[in-house]
Amino acid sequence: MWFKNLIFYRFTQPFSLSVEELEDKLKEKRFRSCGSQDMSTYGWVPPLGRHGSMLTHAASGFIMITARKEEKILPASVINEVLEERVEKIEQEQDRQVFSKEKKTLKDDVLMELLPKAFSRSQNTFAYIDTVKGWLIVDASSFKKAEELTSCLRECMGSLPIVNPPLKNMPSFAMTRWLAQEVPLPDHLILGDECELREPGDEGGQVKVSKQELAGEEVEVHLQAGKQVSKMAVIWNDALSFVLGDDLVIRKLKFTDSIQEKLDEVNTETAAEQFDADFALMTMTLQQMLEELIEYLGGISEEAMERKEVASFDVGAKEEAPF
Template sequence: MWFKNLIFYRFTQPFTLNQEALEEKLKEKRYQSCGSQDMSTYGWVPPLGRHGDLLTHCTGSFIMVTAHKEEKILPASVIRDTLEEKVEVIEQEQDRQVFSKEKKALKDDVIMELLPKAFSRHQDTFAYIDPVGGWMVVDASSFKKAEELTSCLRESLGSLPIINVPLKNHPSQCMTQWLEQKVEVPSPFSLGDECELREPGDEGGQIKASKQELISEEIGVHLEAGKQASKLALCWDDALTFVLGDDLVIRKLKFTEVVQEQLDQVEAETAAEQFDADFSVMSLMLQKLLTNLIEALGGENTDISTEEYIEKKVLSVSKQFEPA
């Protein structure tokens, strides 16, 4: 249950559903196992796993949900070999050549034939809603994985008014200034021992440093040459360590002994009680972390409207696909 990565979103409207109402909404997309002809399925499962039946788990004002994805594993090599065998049989028995259009139809038949025999890969994705803080937090390191969950939740609820947090300053700018010591790392943060530096532009070079003192001559040389921080290891309040990316994704999140000491004081008798204690400690800490992090990066850009922010995001994405 302990989150290892964070992709977080800001609600643009208050989240007003209580646990009971959210539970009812999620039931319509409860996870169902793949059928014999299904490539994949996606739906909601109990956060407590086999220890619970509810599709939501509430601790204080925080509500956790869990999505489950099942994918059939069909290696491309298996499909190719099976297809080649079928094509060879047809060409020998009917004394004719099989062309591309027929091969495509045969390939679809092969996939349908192999699906019932394929193994399945299962994956859970945890997320929680913080109505008081106005956050939605997903345990994911890629936007694709996070957006699978948020899209499923949007389908379940009918709407999900969330956006990536619009900042006044770009994270890369702040992280670079911290490494250059032009700006002191804001308390309660401190530098870790890992970073990634990149030259501006898509074709720019990059270097990675790990288990190294970051305020050093070696790192300074690359910064003076114009490289900027794209990833930076940080410690928060001696309780959490993580790597912050210039995409505002938190990766390699780890909880220190300070957190374990808090949990040792909890006398949980059941798995459900332990889950509740863990979730309570984690969600409260992450609420403070996100608040401190946004402040450290210069704060949210409240001057931009939701519509303007979405328009800029769409424009930014579309430019990536423009012909050179």
């Protein structure tokens, strides 16, 4: 349940649904396993897994939801091998050439025949809604995966007024200034041991630094050459370590021993109680971190937020493209 990556969206309007109302809407797309002719399925499952039946888990203004995607494993090489055998058989038996249009039809037939025999794999995507601060937080490292969840949520709710938070400054600008020591590092941040620097422009070179001191001469040379920070590892408040990207995605999120020590102070008897304690501590910690991180990066542009709110009104709250 502990999140490993963060993609966060800002609600342009207050989240007004009650937990019960959201639960009812999610039931419309409760997860079902792939049928014999399904390539994939996507839907909602209980956040507590086998320990619960509800599709939502709420505590202190936070609502967790969990989506599951099941996909059939059917490699293209397997399909093509069967297709080639079938084409060759037709050409030999009927003494004629099989052209592209017929090959496409044959390929569809092969796919339908192989699907019922294919193995499947499933993966859960966790997310939660911070109804107090107005965030939707998804445990994903790619926007494609996050948008699968938001699209499904939008279908259930009818509309989902969220946008990527428009900041006053680009994350790369702030991170480059921190690393170049042009401005002091924020109080609760400590540099980690990993970063990525890139030259401006699509064709610019890039340098990856790992497991070494970032405030050293080697990194400084690249900064002086005009490279900018695109990813940087930091430690926040001795509680979280993560890699912040210029796309505002948080990757490699880890909770430190200080968080585990707080959990050790909580007595729980059941798996559900343990989940509740984990969820409460995780969400409160992330809420504080995100609030400070946004401030470190210059804050949200309220003017840009107003433009995004107008643009998303009555059109299903389409997410903005990442930075």
